[in-house]
Amino acid sequence: MAVQGKKGSNQFLSSTTSLASDEDLQVYCQPCDEEGTRLPAHGFCTDCKEHLCKTCLTVHKKLKSTKHHTVLDATIMPKVLQQPSTSIYTSQSDDLTTPCCKHPQEIIKFYCNDHKNLLCSVCVTLEHPATICKVDYIPDTSGNIIDSKEYQVVLKALNTTFDQYQQMEEDVKEMTAKSNRSLKGALEDIKKFRKEINQRLDELERQVVHVVKVTEQENNSNITAVETANEEVTNTLKISSEKIKQLNTSKQANTLFMELKRAEKMMEDVKKTAPQLSSYDVKEHHFKENETLLTKLKTEKSLGILTHKPLHKECQPVQIKSRQSSYEGKICVQTSKDKNTCWITGMTLLTPDLLIITDYFDNAVKMVDTRIKSVSDQIQLDDRPWDITRVTSTELAVTLPNKQKIQFTSISSNKLKKRHTVKVDGECSGISCFQGKLVVSFENPAKVQILDMNGTILTAIDGKNIFKCPDYVTCNRSYIYVSDCDMKTVTRLNWQGDVIGSYSRMSRPKGISLSDDGTVFGCDWYGEKLRRDTGALLPENRLGESKRNSKLCCWIKQRIN
Structure with a gap:
């Protein structure tokens, strides 16, 4: 006579793919099942590699030996029961050792597709619940990442961006050198023109020379800033590229998956900063004489003007599935911190x-x-x-x-x-x-x-x-x-x-x-x-x-x- 809620554990554990009924398509509590009682699972302990019912989950979180284990809730736990000896979580979780930046005691094991963030179990529970975000358990999704198309695309993009930043630095150096040479030429023209007028022009000369000097200082300051920013970006890109190749060679799928995602996000940040560096406004300068100055010296207030023409070169950064954002509608911006009506x-x-x-x-x-x-x-x-x-x-x-x-x-x-x-x-x-x-x-x-x-x-x-x-x-x-x-x-x-x-x-x-x-x-x-x-x-x-x-x-x- 069959007893409701009872089932032989050997029969339950014998197969995870050939189940006999709709009832068997559910995942059950493994500790209870071993004792002969079948109860639906409401979570999964990634440390013990076991599905747990509500009661076992409660006990699991209270025991001193297990209360710090990572427990997945029913929305993101594995949907197929695995025997410990062949568990995919044992075989694919060995390289999941990177701690979470927000929760250092937790290990990164998840990826949010909506926010493009790598997460630990605490992040998933508090900030990226399954009701709002599409969260993947990394061992479930990283199986095909080795030598994948995504690996090839990200690695190629890293190398291309690295080359572009090096080329951009050379272009800016060349333009700045030409600009500084033109400034020196302008100074020579100023001095030549200055010889044709009297001592009344001393003050005016100092003013326009000051403009030249300030412009040259700005040029030199800008190229220093570009060199510094470029060195930081290229070093980061090179390190990431080498790390990705190393992880791919060593077949560390999970870490490679995370590094590729970091690289994609880094590429988006790089893409935003590239136009600022590449649009550096460099000009060629020449001194234009004021031909009426000699006859109107007493009334004129300017020795001349420093003309220029742009030496701008465009650098098109690499594109990796750039996200175009648009929004129409209403967003409520009143918050719980507000004491008054938002204006x-x-x-x-x-x-x-x-x-x-x-x-x-x-x-x-x-x-x-x-x-x-x-x-x-x-x-x-x-x-x-x-x-x-x-x-x-x-x-x-x-x-x-x-x-x-x-x-x-x-x-x-x-x-x-x-x-x-x-x-x-x-x-x-x-x-x-x-x-x-x-x-x-x-x-x-x-x-x-x-x-x-x-x-x-x-x-x-x-x-x-x-x-x-x-x-x-x-x-x-x-x-x-x-x-x-x-x-x-x-x-x-x-x-x-x-x-x-x-x-x-x-x-x-x-x-x-x-x-x-x-x-x-x-x-x-x-x-x-x-x-x-x-x-x-x-x-x-x-x-x-x-x-x-x-x-x-x-x-x-x-x-x-």
Whole structure:
């Protein structure tokens, strides 16, 4: 007579592939099964190589000898019962010895396909549950990684990128040498021209020579930075390449799998930094004489100008299945740390997936991950922030109007950190950065200033008769754009501060941004509808204010004539 819940253990363990019924397709608790009781498994101990029921799991986690074992829950445990003598986890887990960076006591054994991260069991449980992420157990997926197509692609990409960075360094050296030679030629022309005029030109000569010297110092400083960055990247690429080849030769599938994934992620980071190095703006300089200077010496204020033409060379970094990101819709950015209703007054896109916003009422800067549609980190500031701009790939600048300061922040390991502050001479509001220069608008008094990174004023633009409330600014190589909600205009200036044009068809313009083709995007405070002929959704760069304070709103596209 058969007893419910009982079954001979020999019959159960005799096969893992030829089961007799739907009941046998389940995985059962091995300790209980050996005692004659069949209960469904609810977890798997990777140390003991056994499936466990709820009761055994509870006991397993309490016993002193087993409470530190790694236990997989039912969502990610092996779905086929394996006998210990032939367990795939014994044969394929020998080289799983790399500790987790977040949980050093745990070993990396999993890979999240959604976030492209290598994980330990604690990471899977706390941050990458199976209900949200697609997580693979590495021994289950690494069997075919040796000499695989992925191995060939990543290794080839590493070698190609290494070669490209070496070539880029040579190109930059060549361009810089030519630029410095042209600067020396310009100095000779300056001295030759200087002989034709009197001692009144001494001061003017020193000014233009200073420009040359500063430019040469910038060139030398930039090439040093490029060499340092290139050496770091090429060394990392070379080490990774050698390690991958070694692991492949020694047939360490799991470690090779992890190293390849690290290499893929490293290649994505390298790909983001390559354009910054390859777009190094090197120019050839010549001195252009002021032919009217001799007759107008007493009224002229310039010995001449240093002209230049770019010596730019493009370097196209290797592409490894680059991920193009786009997002349309609403993301709630209110968090449990907030004490007030969220009010977004500024934003900038740091990467295709990371949006950085300023929350005025909560004195916070927040990092929004558009992939998971939530705030991934935030920091509290000393006062209410207004606008934000990207300075480098990891550094940001935030305006604090009430404090009359610019707060610099940075991002490291996906965490926001406060850095230093710079004092300014007014209630700063809008801010934009281009080629190491900050363009800042001020509401009180109404004006615009161009600053260096230390807060030194390079150009001051008086707002009298131009601005009343210049809330936001944006800029590119040619122009600076300023939105003024009280004047109801978006004004275009050149970098010398001259007004070139304006647009006045918005009821109250706020946030503005520029696309690569020079199109200006503006957010109308009172405009809740997109215009039929000019409407566009812009899921990137800067956002003005939104009437729906805790949501990201869309943009209204306008062209400045």
